[in-house]
Amino acid sequence: MNKYELGIVDTRNIIKTLEDVYNYDFKNYALTFFKRRVERVILNYNLKDAEGFIRKIETEKDFFEIFLQEMCVENTEMFRDPSLWRVLKEEIFPQNIQNAVNYKIWFPEVSSGEELYSVAIILRKLNLHNNVKLIASSISELDLEKTKKGIFDPKKTEVNDTNFKRIFSENELSDFYTIENDKALWDTSLVENTKFIKQNIIFDEYPKGIKLILFRNQMIYYNQILQERFIKIMYNCLVPGGHLIIGNNEKIEYWNSDKDYTLLNKAESIYKKKLA
16 A cells, blocks of 8 residues: 655645534644544545545544544553552552542543553452542544443453553453453443543543543643643642653653642652642
8 A cells, every 4th residue: 555645735724624624623733643643544545635535524524533533542552561550559549549539530531441441450459449430531432432332452462461460460351351252342340430521632621620640642642732731731630639640751841840740750650739
């Protein structure tokens, strides 16, 4: 398959169309990432060029939903970076949830659902799941529906199982999923206490009173303007003393960020909202 490459004018026209037709503003996404995703959709759906993409986006709402799913960055595996999940299991969850009232955890972009189910499994193992309200949002309705149904890629089972063993050596991850024919399904009772939200890119509405946010490996796909906007939104969502976890290669750096957050764990990129 020949590679198709978007020009800058075509890219701007596509961004303008998405905003005009659907009120989704992608202009502050990292340009290289945005172009690469659109180019892949154009090739995969035999649209030939930017004009073909624009025509299909303008006339087919279902295709727009497919495009939104393409724009969501999938989590590659369950319990990715096991050292972080050990910190959650051994420190943050036991210390903060046991006697907490209305403990809320928010996943601003739930993507393919691996982190949501990873958290839910740890909470179940610690017998803390009834103390927690999970909130999962995404720009993609298709991703939300897939996550609700517990569907995941069976090719990931080996790496998922290996990661789980590094956290719970005495148990099996297979206690929480089934494989039938070519389908792999999580036990959806894990997320029965989860609120799913279809979210706009700019987070016009967002939950309040959150005590932990997981937003890992997402901001690298945004420019600085959108990164700072999201960080401030998450700051407003968190209660004082609440935790924000971002990707290992991401940082919270803006002009007064040291007044807002304390870096609690540098290796795992865990921040804590300051009390005052």
